[in-house]
Amino acid sequence: MFLKFFALTMSLFVIGTGELLPGGVIEDLSAGLGVSIPTAGLVITAYAATVVFGGPLVTGLTTRMSRRSLLLALMVTATVGNVIAAFAPNYAVLVVGRIVAALSHGTFAAASFVVAASLVPPEKAGSAVSKVLLGFNLASVLGVPLGTLIGQQFGWQAPFRTTAALSLVCVVLLAVLIPGGAEGTPTSVRDELRVFTKKEIRIGILTTALATGGFFTVVTYMVPLATQVGGFPAASVPVMLVVYGIGSILGNWIGGRLADRALLPTLAGTLAALTVTSALFWVVAPVTALAWAFFFLFAVATFAILPALQGRVLSAAAEAPTLAVTVNVSALQVGATLGSWYGGRVIDTFDVRAVTLACAVLVLLATALGTRSWLRSRTPAPAAAAAPTPAPNEPVEAGTA
Secondary structure (H helix, E strand, O other): OHHHHHHHHHHHHHHHHHHHHHHHOHHHHHHHHOOOHHHHHHHHHHHHHHHHHHHHHHHHHOOOOOHHHHHHHHHHHHHHHHHHHHOOOOHHHHHHHHHHHHOOHHHHHHHHHHHHHHOOOHHHHHHHHHHHHHHHHHHHHHHHHHHHHHHHHHOOHHHHHHHHHHHHHHHHHHHHHOOHHHOOOOOOHHHHHHHHHOHHHHHHHHHHHHHHHHHHHHHOOHHHHHHHHOOOOHHHHHHHHHHHHHHHHHHHHHHHHHHHHOHHHHHHHHHHHHHHHHHHHHHHOOOHHHHHHHHHHHHHHHHHHHHHHHHHHHHHOOOOOHHHHHHHHHHHHHHHHHHHHHHHHHHHHOOHHHHHHHHHHHHHHHHHHHHHHHHHHHOOOOOOOOOOOOOOOOOOOOOOO
16 A cells, blocks of 8 residues: 555656746756746746646546556656656747646646545545645655756756656556556546536635635745745745745645544634634744744645645545546646735735735635535535325325325
8 A cells, every 4th residue: 555655646746846846947947048037937837827727628638548547648748748848959848848747737636636545445535635745745845955956966957857767767656556446437528527516616626726825925925034024044044945844744644634534624624724823924923933933833734724625625526536636736726826926916015024914814715615615514404305194094095105
């Protein structure tokens, strides 16, 4: 069992690292391709846009594939995209490579969550999803810093080449370690689309977008929040990011365990905890010692949400979950874009410190939706009206017996 989860987690680590790599080598990439830094940054935007719009399309076109075959095909696609990026002679080819790699992202993540949940009893689905999500955590904590270091030493293409090689390793791991019996039954496009008629699916995806939008108002501007408000010296920022990364891993583990026990209460509770943490962060942000603590607590609260956000959609769409979970992954990207834009407008209007309150506002809306779902799940369904019982001596009409 451990090796199966290792293959899925390692694959998401590689895909997540490939997604985030340009941010760590943006200056070298800009100089190497002879484009401005804002232009170089568009490779990140192109990737995110492809995940948002391409992920559901890819899932819709591949519903008849077994999930094991789908995972393999998507990892090969990611490998091809990383190879194109690694050997790109110009900016246009790099963008093509990024788009090809991004086509695998949303569907691969969704299929990984579905396969992980199929490997354990239903009551363990939350922790199964959190184990796989750990790959994305490690991409931020380990993958990007190591990729940045490699890029600084050997040029901006070197980390992409390393990622391409690791992608190929993941193809082998998936082929060897993921059994055919764990892949589930293929579904049809109609089956996958039908689950969107459920109101709880649509609300779950909206909750994901709002929650992600909230915490990305802070995540995007963590460095200026630390240095300009918290008084952190510039040299301590890498340490702060490591502290944040450790908190994210802990939060992911806690969220998975709690989701196993009670999915919807965990969703409502972790969202409420992030709302309160963000509001208190505004209070303590100028106090350096407390700001250190709250960067850690913010990471714990943020990543404790993710297993429940994915698990909620996964459980509600259990009969045909891949497209719904893919759209939920796309909602993460939409939220990240929304949060980055929203945080920037807040800083322009108020100041950097205000992004913590801006986060609390959006997450509060998500909390209201999560709490609504929890309370509705506790309300018993109305009993069907019972047929009238005939009196003891009343004859029963023919055909009614």
